[in-house]
Amino acid sequence: MATTIDAPRSAPVHPNRRFNIEKWGWIYMRVSGVVLVVLIFGHLFINLVAGDGVRQIDFAFIAGKYATPFWQIWDVLMLWLALIHGSNGMRTITNDYVVHPTANRLTKYALVAATAVLIVLGTLVVFTFDPCPANGLAANLPDFCKAVR
Amino acid sequence: MVSTRPAPELPPTRTSPRLSLPKAPAGTVYRGHEGMWSWVLHRITGVGIFFFLLVHIMDTALVRVSPQVYDGVIATYKNPIMGLGEMALVAAIVFHAFNGLRIILIDFWSFGTKHQRAMFWTVIVLWVVVMAGFVPRQLITIIEEFPR
Numbered sequence: 001m002a003t004t005i006d007a008p009r010s011a012p013v014h015p016n017r018r019f020n021i022e023k024w025g026w027i028y029m030r031v032s033g034v035v036l037v038v039l040i041f042g043h044l045f046i047n048l049v050a051g052d053g054v055r056q057i058d059f060a061f062i063a064g065k066y067a068t069p070f071w072q073i074w075d076v077l078m079l080w081l082a083l084i085h086g087s088n089g090m091r092t093i094t095n096d097y098v099v100h101p102t103a104n105r106l107t108k109y110a111l112v113a114a115t116a117v118l119i120v121l122g123t124l125v126v127f128t129f130d131p132c133p134a135n136g137l138a139a140n141l142p143d144f145c146k147a148v149r
Numbered sequence: 150m151v152s153t154r155p156a157p158e159l160p161p162t163r164t165s166p167r168l169s170l171p172k173a174p175a176g177t178v179y180r181g182h183e184g185m186w187s188w189v190l191h192r193i194t195g196v197g198i199f200f201f202l203l204v205h206i207m208d209t210a211l212v213r214v215s216p217q218v219y220d221g222v223i224a225t226y227k228n229p230i231m232g233l234g235e236m237a238l239v240a241a242i243v244f245h246a247f248n249g250l251r252i253i254l255i256d257f258w259s260f261g262t263k264h265q266r267a268m269f270w271t272v273i274v275l276w277v278v279v280m281a282g283f284v285p286r287q288l289i290t291i292i293e294e295f296p297r
């Protein structure tokens with residue numbers, strides 16, 4: 001359903017409801033936003049500015065980062081916070097512009113589906129990451145895999 | 150802004166109530182000013198970042214397919230056009246980040262509400278400073294990568 005906006009200072013729609021999910025959504029956008037500024041600026045600095053910039057990124061670079069849990073936790077936090085922040089923002093925009101009730105509902109279903117699939121996918125990728133997979137060619141693997149094999 | 154000008158006199162006859170309406174909305178502190186433009190930019194950058202994020206999670210997930218597949222896809226990112234795209238992405242993220250902090254200050258701090266206009270221009274200045282640092286760095290990467 002498209003959102004209708006009440007007149008300012010009108011009585012709450014559900015005066016006895018203790019848990020207001022829209023309020024927590026509002027708080028989530030601000031709390032996650034502050035954390036994401038730190039996480040994403042750090043992410044951009046390490047990947048695009050430090051060292052050789054963006055051209056240093058390859059499988060071996062990722063393997064080096066994920067050799068310690070630090071960047072795994074960093075990336076998973078970023079994944080969850082950013083994707084929920086982004087899809088909640090897209091929900092706001094959907095409610096503003098997608099006025100047809102069915103189209104509005106379907107757009108939000110698509111947002112939930114994309115968010116759920118990518119959070120599961122991304123989390124699995126980070127925590128099941130293998131720096132020296134059996135199908136990796138020596139040229140693409142980090143140097144420390146030679147010692148493992 | 151409340152106008153103190155006297156209301157325009159209506160024509161005497163009631164059969165033709167022709168009012169001369171202003172051609173552009175007048176007397177608003179929001180429309181066409183810093184508040185509106187920060188909102189517009191926050192939306193546009195937010196949508197852009199969201200769709201990049203969807204693609205970025207999927208390309209990074211290729212590390213679980215094989216090192217060769219991941220390196221192959223990342224190699225396509227390392228051309229000058231994508232390098233310029235990254236610059237636009239960073240520009241969008243930096244604006245969205247600083248303006249988001251401005252929104253939080255407006256929400257939680259009375260000083261922020263009072264000085265939202267000055268804070269918008271602070272956001273722009275900080276954005277210019279960060280981009281002045283990032284753009285040359287990224288241009289060096291693009292130029293060094295180009296011959297390959």
